[in-house]
Amino acid sequence: MDITPLRTAVSGSVLAAGEQGWDGARASHAGVGRPEVIVRVSSVDDVSEAVRFAAASRRVAVVRAGGHSAWCTLDDGILIDLTALDAVEVVEDPDGGALVRVGGGARWGDVADTLAEQGLGISSGDTRSVGVGGLTLGGGIGWMVRAWGLAADQLVGAQVVTAEGELVEVSESSHAELLWALRGGGGNFGVVTRFDFRAHDLPAVVSATLGVSGDARPILGVLRDVLATAPRELTVTYMDVPAMDPSAPAGASIVACWIGDDEQALRSALAPLLALDAVTEVDLSVRAYPEILLDAPMPDPEQPLPGFIGGNTLVVDLDDELIDGLAAFREGTPASVLFLRSLGGAFGEVAQDATPFPARGATWFAMAGAFDIPGMVDDARRAELQAAWADLEARGAGVYGNFTTTTDPAFAARMYPPETMARLVALKAQWDPRNLFSRNHNVVPA
Structure with missing residues (x-):
């Protein structure tokens, strides 16, 4: 596989096996992965280029934020490391209160630290190093689950790179059905490069x-x-x-x-x-x-x-x-x-x-x-x-x-009721018909 075009297109770093920094880049909290290429993106455009390259080379796209998922440790694929996309920004919510915009590579400890400075919080994971992306897309049970629900319940918008490498803004008024899928349907539908959450007052x-x-x-x-x-x-x-x-x-x-x-x-x-x-x-x-x-x-x-x-x-x-x-x-x-x-x-x-x-x-x-x-x-x-x-x-x-640490492809069938799975399958067929994003609890397109 010739990765020269990828190196040219991406402003971040592109690593192949054996190159300097390879072993450190493929290690995560879940273990040591064995991808074919690692793309350490530095921008949203880099994510689009990496997705397009994976699709064109007929490789699976492997997305990593916090690195706690066992799916990152499997062989092959183009590993897209979102670590650098870790911005956390608090803005005014047009409906009142505050919104927090979180980069797809951010981790919950950094989000909590930033919000605490303003007396705010969102329902999050229990561990500082857990990625915002994986936890939210899977639902997100945390310390505020009884007061505010899941992390996914506070998700009001997102920026997503699709399987075509296109960038879309998702909200209740734009691609609402895709927003529904992101609230617990896993990483099946694209690479989320920004999450928009509704924040809550949390002085202590x-x-x-x-x-x-x-x-x-x-x-x-x-x-x-x-x-x-x-x-x-x-x-x-x-x-x-x-x-x-x-x-x-x-x-x-x-x-x-x-x-x-x-x-x-x-x-x-x-x-x-x-x-x-x-x-x-x-x-x-x-x-x-x-x-x-x-x-x-x-x-x-x-x-x-x-x-x-x-x-x-x-x-x-x-x-x-x-x-x-x-x-x-x-x-x-x-x-x-x-x-x-x-x-x-x-x-x-x-x-x-x-x-x-x-x-x-x-x-x-x-x-x-x-x-x-x-x-x-x-x-x-x-x-x-x-x-x-x-x-x-x-x-x-x-x-x-x-x-769960299982990477059994059949596990997703145990996670969702039949009617929910049917709805997810239809959305998967719309947004990722070739199943580029299959390193997850996979929803197979119809």
Whole structure:
């Protein structure tokens, strides 16, 4: 493949295998990719040129922003690295309030920092290095999900480079159906070079960390009951992890985020939990929102991440039977993790057909999985775990694509209800009939 025309057309850098900087450029949070060419764009025009080159050379276009997606680690393709398109600009919303325009290569930590300076926030990811693009296009469950909904629910416009290399502006009044698809339909429809979000007032948050010991079942039952009637300012997670490194000691914890600076309001909401002997208050304090986002260092490329046997499910009714199944899954394998995030509130008030995101009736997001470490999990145990998780997933109403490491092309069929998938397929046929953008939970054009 002759990449000379691409080098001539692009103002950013174009790297081929073996060239200086190649190994660093192909490494990401998800691992080390093996593309044919890496285009580190410096402008929107560069994105258009890279897309046109991929189409003309009959290669797949691989889009990378934050680099947490396992799709970036597969072989071949033209990798379009959006890192340089990271501008964050706050402007006046014509309908009142503020809009934040975010470049397609920006990461949530930088967005949160910029917004915090003006007392603003948007519902975002939990980790600073996660890309705005991937998280938003997949939906985006974050700390403000019960107050403001998904990241995608706050998306009011976008700038998109299509599979033809053309630049289009998308909003409710221009290509509204494409905007619908971008609110949870993944990266199937083009390269989003700018996201326009409606921002919210956010002077501070109250964050609480609670230590948990003993049997998870009664604690999760109380947590469920608390969130059933809690104000939407409150979102919580429950996490139980094995000892992975000194910064993540083994054990279970509950982390709560309250929008605003009212410590007493959060303490009151958590009172039934704090009354339990098995729950201890580790910290409860007012913080700036960026302070509660996690840092995730780049993994060692020489130490690939272990496989993950399990998955996630969007739960309408977190009943005692399901709690027992989730707890038993975690207890059955020492090297496993259990994670729950509360939903409901604003998330549940969005009509099911208003976005592609599934299961708006869900009140909890649940994830469980065992780490597939050589020597610790044999074929028989792997099959047992897969069957156990399948039973748990079947209790839910859908799955969340952003929280899976699978690159199975068939996975998208598990993400969307049939009527939603049909609508996405029709849009895919309109905007990307050759399936140039297939390195994602792929919607195959009709």
